[in-house]
Amino acid sequence: MPEASTAKGRATQARIVEGAAEVLREQGVAFTTLDDIRDRTRTSKSQLFHYFPGGKDELLLAVARFEAERVLEDQQPHLDCLDSWESWYRWRDAVVERYELQNDQCPLGSLFLQVGRSEPGARAIAAELMRQWQERIAEGIRTLRARELIPASVDADRNAAALLAGIQGGVSIMMSTGSSAHLKAALDTGIDQLRHAAAGAGQAEVK
Amino acid sequence: MPEASTAKGRATQARIVEGAAEVLREQGVAFTTLDDIRDRTRTSKSQLFHYFPGGKDELLLAVARFEAERVLEDQQPHLDCLDSWESWYRWRDAVVERYELQNDQCPLGSLFLQVGRSEPGARAIAAELMRQWQERIAEGIRTLRARELIPASVDADRNAAALLAGIQGGVSIMMSTGSSAHLKAALDTGIDQLRHAAAGAGQAEVK
DNA sequence: TTTAGACTGGACTCCCCAGTCCATTCTTCT
DNA sequence: AGAAGAATGGACTGGGGAGTCCAGTCTAAA
Missing domain, CATH: 1.10.10 (Arc Repressor Mutant, subunit A)
Structure with a gap:
């Protein structure tokens, strides 16, 4: 271009x-x-x-580049200040609202399917977006850890990855069913899991 | 047809x-x-x-119908006997293996985007698949509850919805990045959350 | 004011691909 | 056997849409 x-x-x-x-x-x-x-x-x-x-x-x-930029912008300022439980819930609400408004229109997902295989550039855009998104979430988890709201044993990257996957899946399920229930469930249980870790032992170590 | x-x-x-x-x-x-x-x-x-x-x-x-059928079949027999922690991990492995083999080919996702908007039939197939899939997972959680491996307070449907969203998102992220890390993270933290619930208090009740 | 080059309009080409059509061959039933 | 209908081959059509081309206009700098 x-x-x-x-x-x-x-x-x-x-x-x-x-x-x-x-x-x-x-x-x-x-x-x-x-x-x-x-x-x-x-x-x-x-x-x-x-x-x-x-x-x-x-x-x-x-x-695709244009849309990818908007994705993170639309979650601001919440995404960059995940420093208290309240702020996490504000972020959650922002995400849900954004995708409910957009309803069944997921520009990125479909763009990649169209261009995807032919253009390696499209993959790079998607991968970079995911990387940044996950990093911001992980940073939020580390902040919670630093403030001792959750134990140091919580794996920030793994939890961030899981949360991000939940959001992606929630959105794509919303596209086929029209309901944001899965998106909400993913976000809520993801955050609950963090809060829960605060109360009980460290993260599970199984397997 | x-x-x-x-x-x-x-x-x-x-x-x-x-x-x-x-x-x-x-x-x-x-x-x-x-x-x-x-x-x-x-x-x-x-x-x-x-x-x-x-x-x-x-x-x-x-x-789409043909592929939708295969999705659940490929998770058998594990998906239908989620009655012990070991069986949950076997199921996890089956899911990961299935999608790693398939790699970046997600027939359903793209089929729906193509036919999706025009054909209400496509949405119905996707919605029905998600419903059945979630129901099997929820059934597994209820079995764990019945065997008192997890407390009765665990919300089977909400956890199943979140787990399903994580799988969907993990798969779609794998399609853009080529890595199954997110899929694994979603499955692992999802199952950990159940196990964790077994140890500590009931599900979080926040908000 | 002149000029080079950026910008714009829109007609035109060309190919690809879904869908049609009809002639021919195979199955099945009595 | 033979008839009726199912199954098959493949040439043909028609439209849509990506990409081309060139003539005409605007912009900016000297």
Whole structure:
């Protein structure tokens, strides 16, 4: 994605990415054509290919990057200050609300399935997003540990990984069933597990 | 999907579904054409439309049903006898192994994204699969409760929902990163949480 | 003001692929 | 055997959509 060299050009390029993201959220990747994007963004074919010489794939990748950024932003400021039990619950509510609003539209998941196999770039975006997301959660757990709200024996990375998996799964189940029950269950039991560790012994050591 | 009326016909129909499932696992829905399926299954266009008059959508739906059945079968016999801690770990191993073998091929996830929005039937298949899967897990938790391996206060449905979400998320993260770490973390912490409940107090009641 | 190059419009091409159609062969039943 | 219907082969069509091209306009710098 070569940078546009004038202000007008940059504005157009941004309009394309944002508009494309909208259309993709509404219709899904499989059913979205360049003409749909062209209509929505009030551009022409030549503009699309001018700013994304690689064609549709390159544009989809740009949208994926755009959406990936939003994912963590939408969880702020909660995600970056997981320092008390109240803050964890505020974060939980923010996550649930974000995905309930978005309902059955999971731009990233479907984008990756479309571009995924062909473009190694898409995998990298997804992997990096997961890495960062998990790291913030783990940091929150370490903060709890530092404040002695939970014992030092709690494995921050493993718990963060499990929590992240629960969120992902919760969201994808919501996409097929329309219910956020699983997402809530995953978040609640995940946080409960941390609180529970505070009361009882350390993490289980089995296996 | 009208049933074929001769043995030969039924064999062909089955060959189509199984072959299509293979191709779809290998190439992904977005990149699979009817001609790919025709080649693999040694059939002709007219056969595809003879057995699936609704065309590609109907065939994809049939494949989704086929794959959904396999999901639970592949976890047997473990999923149906979650009656001791050892059996839970055997089940865990079976799930991990199954998805590691399948690696980055998640037929169902992508099938639903393709057919999903247009066909209400796809959602129904996914929802039903999730319901059954969760129910088996919940049944396992109730068995543990009945054997007094965990306290009666444990909420079987909520824990089963969370565990299922963790599995789904673990699998989808594996699809983007290639690593089963999250799947394992989700299963392990989920089971640990049950074991932990056995030692300490009842489930957390917070919030 | 001129000019190079960025930006834009939109018609056009070309290919791919779902779906159609009909002629032919095989099954099954009486 | 022979008829009715199931099963099969494969050529053909039609439309949609990605990507191309070129002519025309705007921007910015000298």
